[in-house]
Amino acid sequence: MAVNLSDYGASGNLLAEINELGRIVRVDRGECDVIVKDGKIRVISDSSRSQSETAPATGDWVRLKTVPELGTVIEEILPRKNRLSRRDPSDERGEQVLVANVDLVIIVHGIDRPLPPGRIERLLTLGWESQSEVIIVLTKVSEMDNLLEEKMEIIQAIAPEIQILSVDSSNMQDSNLKKLRDRIKPGSTAALIGESGSGKSSLVNALAGFEIAETGEVRPSDRRGRHTTVTREMILCPEGGLLVDTPGLRSIGIWDAKDSLKKVFGDLEEVSENCRFNDCAHESEPDCAVNEGVSLGVIDARRVSRYRSLLKELTDQQFKQAKRKS
Ligand SMILES: Nc1nc2c(ncn2[C@@H]2O[C@H](COP(=O)(O)OP(=O)(O)OP(=O)(O)O)[C@@H](O)[C@H]2O)c(=O)[nH]1
Ligand SMILES: [Mg+2]
Ligand SMILES: [Zn+2]
Structure with missing residues (x-):
């Protein structure tokens, strides 16, 4: 199926070379899903790459080439406009790019769970360091309304200027859902981050307007999630705009975040x-x-x-x- 790559944020120079280009929408070990002008293809990503080379991330624009015995491979990762990164949990000295080329970072937190100020400070540091806009979305408002005010106060004490939206992703008529959808302009990329069970995938489904992301129950005892989402995957909303659902963050190590730390x-x-x-x-x-x-x-x-x-x-x-x- 033909794809209009400007829906995926291609503009200017990128559109001129669109025949060899694509945008990574999902990364797996050694392979990626890439959207090219003819649709989605599976691409080999690292068989010929050395460790020191840039690892492909969801959201990257890539130049592809065909190698006879391998098929389509990534020839080059194009320079990133920006990136949302953390310290690599498996290599303390390395950076892990969560999503490349991001316009909006949505920090998702369920009001059914405690909100330690330190977690918000870390997430804000990550978000602001990416140079993207950052917004906090509190989910599950219908369930425990009395907890909303408490969570709002915690956030406002730390970051008085940050925009907070409270939503109920299970209610398609929720007016704040519409406000959030309006923030995600056609061709722009929003990345959702937060702990497991906070409702990232539910929010993706609510924003997209159809069930595309798998969601999982939280444990009744402590409302923790079960790490249902396992890859960082980008989806195109019917009304335009791209959403990247991510697995629940277990650790939020900050990376190269001097400037944003000063801001937080x-x-x-x-x-x-x-x-x-x-x-x-x-x-x-x-x-x-x-x-x-x-x-x-x-x-x-x-x-x-x-x-x-x-x-x-x-x-x-x-x-x-x-x-x-x-
Ligand atoms: N009522 C209500 N339930 C919600 C809302 N958001 C999430 N839930 C529920 O919370 C549970 C966890 O939601 P998920 O969307 O799977 O959470 P997640 O952040 O994607 O979790 P991981 O993929 O594990 O990181 C599910 O049972 C959802 O139905 C909401 O706004 N309102
Ligand atoms: Mg999920
Ligand atoms: Zn001092």
Whole structure:
């Protein structure tokens, strides 16, 4: 079936070369699904690639070629506009690209589960580091309305400026679902991230308007999900716009996130301009304005401690990376 690749976000230079190009919509071990102008094809992705080369990610634009004994293979991954990444859970020193070429990151959280502030801070750091817009969607509102306010307050205390939408994905008439759909413009890519059972796949189905993603029950005892989604897969909505459903995140290691960390902790960054040392780690340095604020009771000590540990995580990571290169 012929495909209009501008539905998949192709424009300008990409459209000029459309005969050899495609966009990765799913990555499996050694193989990918790629949308090309004639439809979806299966492509070999890594048999001839070395470890040091860029690994293909869902959302990548790729140039393809045909190799006689292999079939269609990826010749080149085109430069990425941006990427949503975390630290690779299986290799502490490496980056794992979750989705490439993203316009909107949707952080999904079910109000039936606890929301530790540290998790939101980490997810925001990941999201903002991708240079995409970020929005938080609280799901399952119909089930436990009394928990909504509590979750909103937790988020607003951390990120007063972030847009939060509360939805019930099981209700197709939900007005916030429509608002969210309007945010995902034709040709643009939205990536959904969050823990297992938060309702990412249910939200994908609700936004798409049909059942395309498999969903799973949560455990009754603690409302945790069962890791139903196992690949990062992009789908095209009938009204335009691309959604990438992702597996529930078990670990949210930040990666190369200096700038976004400063943004997430903007309040503390502002105060730290008054620290004596401009590289103050707000540990035991003298004349630390942040610690002064804590002793005066105007700054939340727990937030400072979370900031410190994320800063440390980043410094350790840079150190390990530098060691790896040397
Ligand atoms: N009533 C209601 N139930 C929801 C909503 N969102 C998700 N659920 C339910 O929550 C459970 C988990 O939803 P999923 O969409 O599978 O969650 P997920 O985030 O995709 O989970 P993983 O794929 O495991 O990462 C399912 O039983 C859904 O029916 C919602 O907005 N309202
Ligand atoms: Mg899922
Ligand atoms: Zn300080």
